[in-house]
Amino acid sequence: MKTQPIDDFNIHHVPRVIAGQNAISELSSLVLEMNLNRVVLVTDRFLQEKTDLPDRVKKALGNRCTGIYAGVETDASAPSVDRGAGYAQEENAQLLVSLGGGSTIDTAKGMAVVMSLGGTILDHEGYHNIEQSLIPHIAIPTTTGTGSEMTMVTVIKDPQRGQKTFIGSRHVLPDIAILDPTLVIDLPLGLTAATAMDAMSHAVESLFSTLCQPFSDAYALEAIRLISAYLPKCLHEPGNLEYRGKLLIAASLAGSAFSNAMVSLNHAMAHVIGAVHGIHHGTANAMLLPHTIRYFSEAADLALIKAANAMNIWTRTPPQENAGEKVAQWLEKFIQDIGLTKRLSDFGVKEEDLSNLADLALTDGAIVYSPKPDIEPEDIIQIYRQAL
């Protein structure tokens, strides 16, 4: 059994989290408390045109909402971030409120960087390289997976180079996250399951990341417990606000866990099949996670025993052996039960594709934090093959 690394860590998290049914109604008093009068709401076109959510937030902000930027693009493209920052500066915004999924929240984080430091968003690529506070940002997620409202990174797509890039700093963290289950009540079931498995993967991978630490472990374990207990209930009774709220909290906890401890091989592999075969990120993570866990069962045995406890796998005799296999088996059944039954071959992935996918996964940054230092292409091919 491996021992835990010597504690050597920093912990960064969102200073204030407000959760509850209709928690967005607190926006007005929050803005008053912050003594800010000009607020720009950042959202995407779908939410603006197809839902009443932006109107609800606008109403909660009252006359302090001076404008809406609905130009968010998928994967938070750099030009859309720069345009948003320009718009908010014209509006003399003192506060950004983001409403949406990961792309929207990441766009607002990027806008805060540009508004506070100048230049374009790509001028600020780096990690822990921002040394001053940014314009305040309140993040309100409308999905239950990415956890972006809790992370200190904004992932920006540079369409010119066809690459994603990171800007990470504790100053990028939103100042407040509002977790309101009424905003996620209409999330379709398939998306609820897939995004929750993204969060599950964030939590499990952060547990066995080489950057794991006690605080992120605590967040991750509670996230695993909540997803294990409430995702099936939520899918059975999607209108139940309590269950929706638990998943929202779980996604945020998992976001905080991986913001501090990172993810590893599973996400690296999921990124690749997402990019090459267009497989939804959460679905990709779900398909691969049991097999990745088997691969790391020896290297990450201590973390996997903790995960098994959080999943409530053993109620009578907690065996200390083969935890990885037991977690993998439990997850396979769990994933089947929540309706994510597809395999890689259902998305057109073929045996002859695996070598190229493995090579790409080896160049994905997330792989760096894996508990096993030397991962060979054949190991990755084998994991993909098990999910074929």
Add this chain to the structure above:
Amino acid sequence: MAYDFPSEAWTQSYQAAINANPEYKKAAKSWTHGPIAFVVQKVPESGLEHDEAFILDLHQGECRSAWNTRDIEAAKRQPFCITAGYAQWKAVINKELDPIRGIMLGKLKLKGKLTVVVRYVKAAQLLVETAADVDTRFFDEKI
């Protein structure tokens, strides 16, 4: 002969050590992302009066040139710039702090694409191990 860190002589010795390391050459053979600047922040109370940078022009497993500068703005204009305090660099050179871990923990501040750096984790580790091969005298250890 021990070289003071950070000094031009140390940097030149480091460049020679990098170019003599076949493992680094192999691990970094696809590196075409340009020079990396390393900024050592001043510690006036201990005798390091100025911020000092050393820049390595790394390309396809070779260090084509290396130099020191006190023009920190010029260092920051390189494609990658890593900034840290003297104690952190000392820990890195002494292999007590993994550079990627240091970046993630905020002990080293990276300007540039993290996604590129983490793709070359093996090369980064070998680069650091090579620094440990340079006979280094740290100014706080001078008698």
